[in-house]
Amino acid sequence: MTPKTVQTALMGRSTELGRLLGVLDAAEDGLAGVALVGGDAGIGKTRLVSEVRDLAEEREFTVLAGQCAELGDALPYLPLVDALRGLAELNAPGGDPLAAWPALLRLLPGADPDPAGVATGALAQQQLFGSVLGLLASLAEHRPVLVVFEDLHWADRSTRDLLVFLTRMLQRERVTLIGTYRTDDLHRRHPLRPVLAELQRLPLVGTIELPPLGDDDLARHLADVDGASRQPVGVTDDVIGQVLERAGGNPFFAEELLTAAATCGGVPGSLSDLLLSRVEALSDQARHVLRVAAVAGHSVDHDMLADAAGLGEVALDDTLREIVSRGLLTAGRHGYAFRHALLQESVYDDLLPGERTRLHGAFARLLAARGAPAAELAHHYQAGHDLPGALRASVEAGRIAAGLGAPAEAHRHLDRALEIWEHVPDAERITGTSAVRIALSSAAAAADAGEYRRAVAQIRRLLPTLGDPLLISEANERLAYYLSDSDLGSGMVEAARAAVDALPPDEPTPLLARALATYARTMFATSATAVRDLAARALDAARAVGARDAEVSALISLAIVEEATGTIERVVELLDLAAATGSDDLSVHLRATFHTARVRYEHGRLEAAARLAGAGVELAARSGLTWSLYGTDLRFLRFLIQYAAGDWDEAERIAAGFGVRVGTVAAARLSSFALFIEVGRGGDAADERLSWLRPFWRPDEQGGDGLVTYMAGGLAAEQALWRGDPETALRHVTAVTDTLDPFDPGLIRICATGLWALAEGEAPDDARERADDLIERARWAAANGPYGPREELGPEGAAWLRRAEAEWHRVRGTAEPRVWREAADAFGFGFVYEEARCRWRLTESLLNAGEREAARAEWSRAVETAERLGAAPLRAALETLGRRAGFTEPSRPPAEAADTVAVAEGGLEALTVREREVLEHVAAGLSNREIGTLLYISQKTVSVHVSNILAKLGVASRTQAAAVAHGRRAAAEK
Known part of the structure; x- marks a missing residue:
């Protein structure tokens, strides 16, 4: 943790402090918040945040703080590691808070680098981010949490990504996140600029820019510093006036100017002169030690400084006492830190080139002997012009960063290794690997970081240099995989074919199994027969060599094709095989679990689906993968099962964790499912959620998403219908149907909603024409899949088709009781709410047919369900219908x-x-x-x-x- 200095009174920052305390107040009340504090170097960001930290601790917040360093680009998650170290030292309620999060434990020095249950590859970062979110949520259950990340202008890419993730995902947790950054360091292409622009658009985020202090506040600050230090300045009022004029309202500059005036007899002419004038007043030995410390960075361990400076203990202690007494370094528990980063930068910049190289070389040797992190070694070897050392350390740093879930840093380290590879004799012996292997690993890291263009470009540059068929196959398989996961155009099928063709077809290997599985995946949009044949070959090869990941992937591919062209029994059989086979890859395992549960849900086997989805959600939560692709999918599936089965209280409890203030596609997808319960129960909650989802509602716009459009548009249409506005409902329906493929089974439900709207409102001739179009689209989607005619439609799809047919008859005035009874019975597999809605219409139809007693029985069943679910709009509609019919039971009106x-x-x-x-x-x-x-x-x-x-x-x-x-x-x- 960063050493603390003597605190002076906080001058001229009451407004800014009040805003930050307001964010703490909101966190205590259960509303997470993020504050970004910007300002020039020395303007007082750290002092302000220190005040907030102290006040938060007084209010019994758990305070976690970390600081980025100029080496942050080489050391991933540096402020997070700093904060976790601080947490490990706390006596947090409930025992060791990190014990449940192995993905976080391995970040700490001396931890197991490969603990059980920790993901690899792209999933590693998702797991780490989910673990941080889970840790903060668990801590906040005991008391509110303040997280501080300082000096974000030095943050590595992975830390920036973590900051964005937390800002978007924190909702109702009692957590405040504060980040500081230098505004004067943010040049036009600084990587923090787009991150700040993205975050500042979110209402969760407040931005505080610290302006210069006024002369009166600055004068009071200087007087307080003088009193706190008990160092009489002894300067004239004229000198103080010059200080105030020259400082420009910057407290740090003012302190340095005042000290320089007292010790040097005048005010220096420039900032660099100002800072170095303090250094020049030191003894020669003290200047040497300070320069050594500057090469180490913002802070340095005592023993490391002693070895690098080459002084004995007594001499070093005397020298450090001189430096600390001048306020240039501050002493902490384990070492020393520069009082301000600007001072360290000035001392470092003043080093001669040869002096800088020698000192970096010395630090590299000392750090290597101590087993320091490879990323830190790579930095010092590079600056010390030791290319073999830099190459070896860069390769190791890339491997470690990839394992820690920092793919962007892994890619950067490995690319740096490739840059100097040709300049290092015997590079393969030094690194224990080849340039080709490094290039493949670098491409994988780029893909894991979402930089698919970099990954694809790197593989395509590599391919012409390869002669080994195994490497050709591996490179093409990866190229096909990256292309299929991105929107980078054509070429994936050709690459996948080349990967398979490069290998002997009759010699099963793990690589052949993986290549065939990837080839099958690239063919989904073209041919069911090709997918089935390739997946079957992949399955045979995988089983022959025990390649379980490829085996599970092939089984899932076969099941997806079978779902579109075959029988449900065969689909379930294949997915059960995939689940039973298992995989060491958590992503593959969760994918198999999701599809196995989904198919059971869609075919009416709700109890089995609930059991599988619940197990998958628990595994994702334990693994820190709640926000991974399939972790998210399993959460909404579990919600849907409870919603369909009629356990709306449990469904609402689950939906409460989805969040409303969404900022990512993943969060928007999850949030959109909560509309089922909010629209079904009525009230205004759906309006707020829909307003947040609207930026993701149009797939033709940047940031839009097809699933969110389907969910939000369809349920907004239902809401409009409950509110008596069929015209708006039809507009929503049209917007959704225009985005769906004609074979998408989701089209059936949307068409049924559109037919409901038509039955409520339009002129008869126009309504019939539009109704005929909607019912034909629903029928076609029910009968056809992406590869041709469907062999079987699941019970939910069949029930929605019955509902659509009944609504179509209602538009045409031919809705006999039979059609509504068939629809109600079709939902009887367990979809409680939809069955009740159909019985509402069945009651109407029976009344029109003069079957009063049968109508009363259906009405009573529907009322009982609506009351049990808390489905207020349906209950009110049934009350109105019952009043018209003269039904008096049940007697109490809806609440x-x-x-x-x-x-x-x-x-x-x-x-x-x-x-x-x-x-x-x-x-x-x-x-x-x-x-x-x-x-x-x-x-x-x-x-x-x-x-x-x-x-x-x-x-x-x-x-x-x-x-x-x-x-x-x-x-x-x-």
Whole structure:
């Protein structure tokens, strides 16, 4: 941890301090927050944040703090490691807080570099990020947490990515994250610039720019420094005036100017002169030690400084006492740190080239003897012009960074190794590997960091230099894999074919199994037969050599093709084989678990699906992979199963963890599923969620996503229908159907929603034409898959098709009870809510057919379900229908409708005569079309009246408005 210096009173920062304390207040109340504190070097960022840290500790926050260093680009996650070290020293409630997070434990010095249960490759960073989020959430359960990352202008790429991840994912955790950075260091191409621009657009983030202090505040600050140090300055008022004028409101500059004026007899002419004037006043031996310390960086261990300076203990102690007494270094528990980074930079920049090279070389040798991190060694070897040492250390640093889940840094280290490879004789012996292997590893690291263009370009540069068939196959397989995972255009099929063709077809090897599995994956968009044949070959090769990852991948590919062309029993059989085979790769394992649970859910086997999805969610959470691709998918699948099975309280509890204030596609996808419960239960929660999802709602726009469009658009349409606005619902439906492939089974549900909207509103001729188009699209999607006719449609898809058919009949006025009974029975496999919605319509149909007793029975079943689920809109619609029919049981009104009457009753006085007339017909359950026919006005005019009525009554739906009307009528009758 960074050594603390004597604190002086905080001058002129009350506004900024108040804003930061406000973020702490929000965290205590359960609303996470992020504050980015920027300002010029020396302006007082660290002093302000130190004050916040002290106040947070007084308020019993768990405070974690870490600092980036100028070596941060070589040392991944440096501030996180610093913060975790501090956490390990705390007596946190609940025992060792890091014990449950092996991906974080391995970051600490001396930890097991390859602990059990820790992912590799691209999944390693996802696991690490998820572990940090999980750790903060678990700590925040005991008391609020403050995390401080200082000097982000020096942060490595992985730390910047972690900062973005946490900022986007923190929602209701009691966590505050504060980051500081120098504004004067952010040149136009500085890598922190786009990160700040991205974060500052998020409402979770507050930005605080520290302005220069005013003269009065700065003068009080100097007086406080003088008093705290008990060092009489003894300068004239004129000199103080010059200091204030020259300092430009910068506290650090002012302190240095004042000290220089007192010790050197005048005010230096430049910043560099100002800082170095303090150094020049030291003895020769002290200047030497300070220069050695500057090569080490911002801080240095005592023993390392002693060895590098070449002084005995007594001489070193005397020298350090001189330096510390002058305020140039501060003493900590384990070593020394420069009082300010600017001072270290000035001393380092003043070194002669030869002096700098020698000192870096000396540090490299000393660090190597102590087993220092390879990344730090690589830095000193490079600066000391020791290319063999730099090569060896860079390769090792790349390997370690990849293992730690820092792929961007791994790629950078390995690329640096490739740059100097040709300049180092006997490079293969020194590194124990080849340039080809380094290039492949570098490309893998680039892909893991999401830099697919770099990965593809590196492989394509490498391929012409290869002559070994095994290397040709491996390079092409990786190229095909990276191309299939990205949107970089054509070439993946050709690369995958070349990977397979380079190997003997009759000699099974792990590489052949993987190449065939990748080849099958690239063929999904072209031919089911090709995918099936290639996956079967991959399966045979994988089983022959025990390549379990390739075996599981091949089985999943076969299952996906079978799902589109074959039977459910065969799909389940293949996926069960994949799950039973298992994989050491957590990503492959979670993928198999997800698909196995998903298929069971989609085919009505909810209990088995719930068991599998729950196990997958628990594994992802234990592994820190909650926010990985399949960790996210398993979470929404578990929610859907509970929602379909009718356990809405549990579904709502799960959805509470999805977050509303989304900032990534992954978070938006997860959040969109919560709309099922929010729209189903009514209220305003869905409105806020939809507003956050809107930037991800249009796949043709940058940042848009097809799944979010499908989910948010479809459920926004349902919400509009519950609120009596079929025109808006149809617009949402059209926007979604325009994005879906004609064979997408999700099209069936959306078409059913569109048909519901048509039945509520449009003119008969137009409605019938549009209804015919929607039902034909639903039928085609039900009968056809991506490779041709479907052999089997799952029970949920079949039920939605029945629902679509029934809605189509409703549009055409031919909805006999039979069609709605078939729809209700089709959902009887376990989809409780949709079955109840169909029984609502079945009740209507039975009443129209004169079958009153049968209608009452169906109505009672639907009411019981709606009440149990808390489905307020459906319950209100059933109440209206029951009142029209004269059904009196169950007798109690829905809670939401009753509340609406109490709140909105007075709004009836504001309605016009025509609006009251329209409301009476709305209360009778008539559609806009039926109301228009009775009143001889257009349907659009009815829609305008209904909108005005809802606004004046302060209600959200037609059913709530009807409840207001019925409540007033009941009151009048009494």
